[in-house]
Amino acid sequence: MREIVLDTETTGMDPEKGDKMVEIGCVELINHIPTGRTYHQYLNPERDVPAEVVAVHGLTYERLKKEPTFGEVVSDFLDFIGNDSKLVIHNAAFDMKFINAEIKTYGFASIDPKRIIDTLDIARRKFPGSPANLDALCRRFGINNDNRTLHGALLDSELLAEVYLELLGGRQRGLMIDEVPNTQVQEDSFKPKERVFREPRVFDVSDEEISAHEEMLSNLKDPIWKKLA
Template identity: 60%
Template sequence: MREIVLDTETTGFKPEEGHRLIEIGCVELVNHVATGRNFHRYINPERDVPADAVAVHGLTGEFLADKPLFNDVVADFVEFIGDAPLVIHNAAFDMNFLNWELKIAGYPVMPKDRAVDTLMMARQKFPGAPATLDALCKRFGIDNSSRTYHGALLDAQLLAEVYLELLGGRQAGLALSAGPLGNGGTSIRIDRPYRAPRPHAPSEEELLAHAELLTKLKNPLWAAE
């Protein structure tokens, strides 16, 4: 089973207000295992990047000025994701931007149910608990110390680990210790008191009762011949 864990960065919150994609990061999973195949592109939005957006992801208009347009990367993007399900945190946001850009570029839009929303998964699994990517990394013990800014590829890589945890991936306590072969584990010794074996031979009374029972059986198999 092939899945694509995906994240984007944008100039703002709504494409309807003129905001654009500026970064796409994808991580390929096959049977819930990262294959090492990634897709990562910075995109020139052909507009300014507001200061509040730069404060989130650190991507300035100057940095993006020489990057390709979405039309220049869309074919590679569509080929990479294929028809695989897309694993996205807060999927409605990213899908809205992706479909907006795909439509402008003349490509078919993607159905909303193609996305697996890890935000919804986290809220269902941990009701009332913080469900941001940082909060989930902390909950599952995933190192996100390099995440000084939001970055599409880094966030997709972290989300891939979070997704596997939400599925029940690296569950603590399932590794069985085998004494010195376990990683720091200890074996458990259970002392049981000795009990002498009980006699199992039938008594004379039991043998007589059994013989009497056999005489009452009609057409026993051992007498078929």
């Protein structure tokens, strides 16, 4: 099963007000495990990037103006995510409104919402009332995010891939699925294990041990051992 963990950075909160994506990062998973294949692209938003947003991701227009526009890379992006791979996104509504707004600008159809897996929703259901942002989930699962001094689409996708695996039950579950064919897992799960017969162990008791035991019993008041003998 192929999934794409995806994150974006933007110039603001609302594409309908002219905000644009400035970075896209994607990590490919097969059976929930990263394959090493990634997609990473900085984008020229063709507009300024407000200072308060630069403080979040560190990407100024001066830094981005030599990068390609989304229109120049949209085909490469869509090729990477494919037509049916699930898209794993934290707070998916935010990223998808930008992605769909921009791909429609260039004549492509919106991405089917059935493809979306929102890890924010999963985390809130799993840990109701607890913080569910990416940093909080990294702390909960012991995932090292020391390099995350600023938001970055590829770094955040790599961290989210680890968080997603933990939300599904942890690395051991993922490795089992990755290493053993699904049919074999299903068949082996229902095979009764044969018990191995072992001869009972026999311990020899010395005369001294028997005498010591008899002496102990003689000192007991009305011992149950003598009633059963």
